[in-house]
Amino acid sequence: MKTEPLGVGLVYIPGLEPLFESPDGAVQVLELEPQVLWRYFPNRDQPYENQLEFLSRLQALPQAKTVHGVGFPVGGSRIPDPRHIPPLCEAIQTLNAAWASEHLVFNESVDAQGKPVQTGFFLPPLATPSGVEAACRTIQAVSGKLPVPFAVETPTNYLKPMPAEMSDGAFTAAVVEAADCGILLDLHNIWTNERNGRQTVEAFLSEIPLERVCEIHLAGGLKYGDYWLDAHSGDIPRPVIEWAQRLIPYLPNLAAVIYEILPAYLPRFGLDGVRRAVDEMHDLWSYRRSAQESEKPFNNRKPMTVTDDRGLTPEIWERRLSAQILFASESDDELSGQLAGDPAIALIRELNRKFRLSAVISNLRMSIRLLMLSLDVASFDRLVADYCFSRTPDRFAVIESQHFADYIRKLDLEIPYLYEVLNYEITAMDVIADGQARTVPFTTDPQTLLETLGRGELPIELPTADYEAEITPPEERAFETQTLIH
Secondary structure (H helix, E strand, O other): OOOOOOEEEEEOOOOOHHHHOOOOOOOOEEEEOHHHHOEEOOOOOOOEEOOHHHHHHHHOOOOEEEEEOOOOOOOOOOOOOHHHHHHHHHHHHHHOOOOEEEEOOEEEEEOOOOOEEEEEEEEOOOOOHHHHHHHHHHHHHHHOOOOOOEEEEOOOOOOOOOOOOOOHHHHHHHHHHHHOOEEEEEHHHHHHHHHOOOOOHHHHHHHOOHHHEEEEEEOOOEEEOOEEEOOOOOOOOHHHHHHHHHHHHHOOOOOEEEEOOOHHHHHHHHHHHHHHHHHHHHHHHOOOOOOOOOOOOOOOOOOOOOOOOOOOOHHHHHHHHHHHHHHOOOOOOHHHHHHHOOHHHHHHHHHHHHHHHHHHHOOOHHHHHHHHHHOOHHHHHHHHHHHHHHOOOOOEHHHHHHHHHHHHHHHOOOOOOHHHHHHHHHHHHHHHHHOOOEEEEEOOOHHHHHHHHHOOOOOOOOOOOOEEEEEOOOOOOOOOEOOOOO
């Protein structure tokens, strides 16, 4: 995959506009995750809809553009919903994006009855020859329908290496060679994998075809129990910078170096912190093509390959791994037993609950605040855990929020004003969805009620009266996908 060099850039999130609009031109590339901005209408034949006015405003910014998918990964055996292709192509064409990319993972499987389920978390594909074939079919089913070159992102994998699986680098190399696509090399992901006990960065880089690396992602992370998380949380760790300095001279087709931060961390890290990361990346960009082609950049090693899948198919792997995450499966087969013994399974379950709660909070902030003010910590945590166990995740935060609201309604909790606030926030979601104003009833002054909750105070003994609150659509309507670490 070859493309013109674009330079240094950022993944777009709200709040970074001053850097994209800065006259100094330090940010040269804007990478958009289009699904984050999609409106979602599950009952339509085409459920995904771009915000074309917003895309046009992004297109008018001076940066070169790329598109990075975050909702329909291509590492598994299940072909992503084909209905996502038209709006993805529309986003690519509206932005005049130079290329598109997605993650080499899966987030959809089937349950025991064969019904499709979302995993709520990016999970690693089966690293065997049959896994390579499955990923290749999935990549080509997507890339073949796009008007631009396509690359896959190297993922984080918190699981222990499984017996008889290919090394991470060998699997990545086999997939991109078979699918004939580019590599989006997330260096923080690969360093995270090493820190958590998987293949070393040195070994990984010695195995992949460096000429296929068209883009590098850099980000920060954090310690969480016994693990290092790829959290997109702030400063790029110094070892990751040093690996980039060592690697970049040997990437003949590198076209962009992109920094990522999640919106939740931006207030703490600040625009000054992001600008420091941009300056660091400009220094890294200066290393491009400075090495002699004859030099060997990394210690070569014989890739760990696998010729016998031992009867394990990608479909079985995905079903067993998903069951461990979603259902704490008690199956007594060998693979389920191996997975159940991996402490990363408990980590992923916990992270999955946190991400699902984050998705709900994005739409039901006041309802969640009222629950947290009314319940002790243990009771609230148990409620969230019981909800997550009661149903599988959804890709879009709006649907996750509706499911959570349905769950809370069935509990019939004796918390004053809870169901009024919940009705208000669910109705607000409907107004955002279709642009039609609505009114909702209250038994007290809604402004006083919401202001009290906004201050973090429990509403007690507010005056009773019949009120109606009118909810009108904002000028710009947007849904967000649930938070994903990628």
